[in-house]
Amino acid sequence: MPEISTDQAADSLQVSPLAKQLAAAAERAAARDSQLSRKELAALALRISIHLGGNAYISNKALYDAIVPETDDPELLARARQATDFSNGKDTNPFKDLTTEQLALISYDEAGEFTHNERYAANWELGLRASQWTAYIVEKSNSEYQRSGSRELAIREMSDYYRSLPPIIGAEFDGFELHAMLDKEGAELPRTRTSMFLFDTVLQTTLELEQQADEAKPPLTPPAQDASKQQ
Template sequence: MLKQHLLAQRLPIALFHCFARQLGAAAARAQTRDAALDPQFLGQKASQVLTELSGSVGGVDSRSFEGMPRDQLALITYAEHGEFTVEERVSAWQETARQEQLWRQSAATRALDEYSSTGKMTGFCGEALAHFKSLPVIEQAQYPTGYADDLLGKIDLDSSDAPVIYAQAASPMEIVRGLLPEAAFVRVSKSDESTTDARGRQIMLDRLYGGREPPFMDGAEGIR
């Protein structure tokens, strides 16, 4: 995949080999780091790295790594030992956020379709769980503790006759937001966050409520 991506950009073969060595070095360091830190400290490390990179967002070509797999983007973003320039790392982070936002928007649409037809989000919870497990370890560490177990619990409840409870959920839109918590790697800037959030919010409102805010519903009653 890396070879195809780089050749698609028609990079000189020498540059390709250089980039491959850099990526290999970053992968070795990442493996050591992930093995040495528990999820809590790994999440803190990720937050620290992204905070440092956020000061260099302006003016970076956000499409340098367009289409690159998420695991390789993470290797570049969190490489702290000089394998890649700050500009390259920011660009990789931007591509990660772009891919994640696209997935979240499409997944939310599928969740609302499922809810409209079944009153549940079993399939959506399964999709969210599979997506979480596909992420690089350092991105998984940025999710709340017990996130995967929580999704599994909701899937089990959805599959039983017991009522499905989503704490204090005012609407299906709020349920979706609760099942897709924000993580630092999702957004590169506040403007990205507000634009994406507003677009996703309007899509949900248009599909479910004709563009109007729904009335408040007590989440203690479940979503059936």
């Protein structure tokens, strides 16, 4: 057996607890995505979102707030506390700087690796980014149309955006046959009614998913404001 150098041992010790959790979650996500159809993934994503922030979560908030990771690791304990404080409007989101892929790994992982409030925080950040991107792409497409009478560049960016999403998030759009329509347009998108219809369909898809998310979990406003609205 080859000996492990001092440098290699040091590197292994420098791997953060979050990095280890994300690596394990990535393996589970890959297995899940390979076993489920896109339709099944979409249904799972909706069920998880409802579970994370729906009425049942609000009704059992005190129970979820009391959950503490079974560990002595101070970093894991501090992060769980921060996620709980965030859910109550008392602190920042501990996952606000993660990538969309990392947020999805936390939000949709059901193995117990992360507390409910940690998954809520990750899911909340995903929703916030989706809302911000929607506002951005609508403004960009409208500006493009005013300049050129076309939304071709905006449609291309939408296509790239939806294809880049983690499978479990992107699967939610398949119910609207979005990917099939984007593929059908091909590399060259003419300035025709077809392109306009595609844009309208994509926009409607986004709006419907936002409405669905609002029904599944609290609105995309700071948690403290959510709590006040429930009173």
